Amino acid sequence: MTQQLITDAQNTWCPGCGNFAIQHAIKDVILRLESEGIPREMIVLVAGIGCHAKMADYLNINSLYTLHGRAVSFATGICMTNPDLHVICCLGDGDTYAEGIAHLLFAAKRNVNMTVLVHNNRVYGLTGGQVTPTSPTGYHGKSNPYESTEISFNPLSLLLSAGCSFVARGYTQRQKELTELIYAGIKHSGFSCIDILQICATFMNKTKEYDEQTYIPDDHDPEDFDAACRLVREYPYTTSGKIALGVVYREKREVFHVGTPYKQQEYSNTELFVRRFIDGRR
């Protein structure tokens, strides 16, 4: 089993689900990293809970299958402890834009060195298609059969305001570009977040809309923050508007770190401190 990148777990995504494209994109990125000399064991996948999170079972790499909304926070602990690891988070839009939004924004603010893939299918897939923060206004799921007046979050705007140092958008029907984005996100030093427009074949099939509206801007400068802000305003996660794909924003910023990671710690320093403290109190 260790050789194959795909495990023997039975795959239970619906036929036509966009998660397959994300899975293959990640697989291709891992192979590319391996060909560059980054061994597979240096990669850790951290997943939330939802359809997206099954990635932890399907990819044969180190993983921590966590709690709904909390994956980024677990990942922060992993990054603090071993900064050499490549940490990839697979999150859902319900997962990270609703339940765990604080962790996402704080990780962006801190610039924790991880790559976050938001499988943004704009519904709660696993629990039956309920409304999420990025469902378009007017969407009715089983939990809001009558009311739907809230506007959507624009996650890219939120991330830009939070100080995210790498903001990008991908689309599951454009797997080649998606693969490049994930690779670029991993190569970015600091917090990279890719909002992936993911087709949910069962509850939110926006293939036609996305195919028509997505485009790759040819003159966008991802180092220009104001241009990035303008670009993400084109599509406020309603149903209309041009949807730019690709890297929206990137900057170089100091990467989050706390003290000394444990492998470089020396027990003797701790012991010495304890002894000195006790002696100092005599």
Place this chain on the structure above:
Amino acid sequence: MNECSVLIGGKAGDGINVAGQIIARIFTSLGYYVYMYYDYPSLIRGGHNFSMIRACTHPVGAYRSEIDILLAMDPTTLRRHQTKCKPDALIIYNSDTVQSDTGSGVPLKTIVEQNKGLAIMENTAMIGALASALGMEWDAIASIITHEMRKSTEKNLDIARAAFQLQAEKKELRRIGESPGILISGNEAVSLGLLSAGLNGYIAYPMSPSSGILHFLAASSHETGIQVFHPESEIAVITIAEGMAYAGAKAAVGTSGGGFCLMTEALSMAGMAEIPLTVILAQRSGPSTGTPTYTAQSDLHFAIHAGHGDFPRFVFAPGDSQQAFEWAGHALSLSWQFQVPSILMTDKTLAEGLYTVPPEFLQAHPPDSVLVTEVREEYRRYQDTDDGISPYASPPLSGAVIKGNSKSHDERGMSVDEAAPISAMTLKQMKKIRFMEEAVSQLNPVHISGNADSDVCLISWGSNAPLCREAAQTLGIKSIQPIVIHPFPEQEMHAAVKDSAMTFLLEDNYSGQLADICEAHGISINIRLPRFDGRPCTIDQLIENLRGRIK
């Protein structure tokens, strides 16, 4: 006097806690064991704060209601505490702000102004006056001030000397020998215990009365090298800590009841994913926000049952700084040995109380490494074994795929929902319990003191233990303290109460939480002594209460 109780009081922001610590230090230098209790409302300026310092010839961890020496920095102190003074008590008051017809007035403010000191140095003047009243030599108090006040030492000495010379009335306390130990708070002891057991990281969100640990470990992190971090919420705290443990670092978190409530989903994940983790639960009075700076022991059922689903865990409740040091270390080590969460419970009385501990009792237990560093066959994170403990590896491990999982999973860590692997994994996890029980029974899980032959037993847990130890000693009865609460040390507890004709149980909660647990294990409690006003019981109250009831 062979024991002495001092109360020093003033306004919040006046440095009463630090003044109390220096007074405690004076007493240890005279050869006495000391306990200090610090009482303050949840505010930063104004309000009334006081420290009670009790010096005894025997180890102590409780205070007395009656006062031998009252040190009034302000009028409120005199008004609120004068009625508790013994008839022969000495009162020293700040004559610049306090009017009194008894006691010795010392113009603290004037002395400080004459020496161009800061207002906070009125404490130093008061300490100078106290030292003189106790009959100390100037050199002895000067050396304590020099040791404790590293900033503006000369000025503090001048101020203390002026008050020392003015104070004429005496309440002498004989020096009885060398200092019996060092002064250390419960929070400091927990911190040092964790460090000694090889802590790599401490994650916490501020919440009284646990914050002292966060501050202590953060301040010392430059020397210890460990990682200390304060993130956005208690949910972030515990999930970060579990991420650290997945990556191989020994992490602990600290909080009080409200923060612990937020941690419970992830605590349950530590149970399912078998992630080692130590939670310091410093109790305060609840429910809800309760009284942030006052004590309680009302989270015992919660600690034992927190988190959904069934999973093994440890719950420990040390009673004083010495036990806090020792059991914080055990909590960390045992949680890694068994890959289960451990919860170390303290409370405000212990966390912020100051105790005298002989330094030879503070011995480090260097950590054992439990990490797997090479694989021979296929690595399975949740491999079934005789004792239920699976090999623990952290990434990167060449040739191994390490899958931690919060969902029901098989030995490889792959999610399952079929009946057989679900029950198999539960059985594997629960197998550990018997070995956990054996491990704690090697560590003296129940502390017995007082008159071991008495058929009257006084059971207590946590910070009430030193109080009950002293009461039992005085009354000639037996004191029983389970330090391990879960898994319940059933054998040891039954042995302890075997010949009991009458059993009391004192705890700081309304319903009698430990009493319920004891009874569930067949240990009958005749008289429950509940306390739920945020204050610890005092030694005289307890003795009087018990005297009236022991038949």
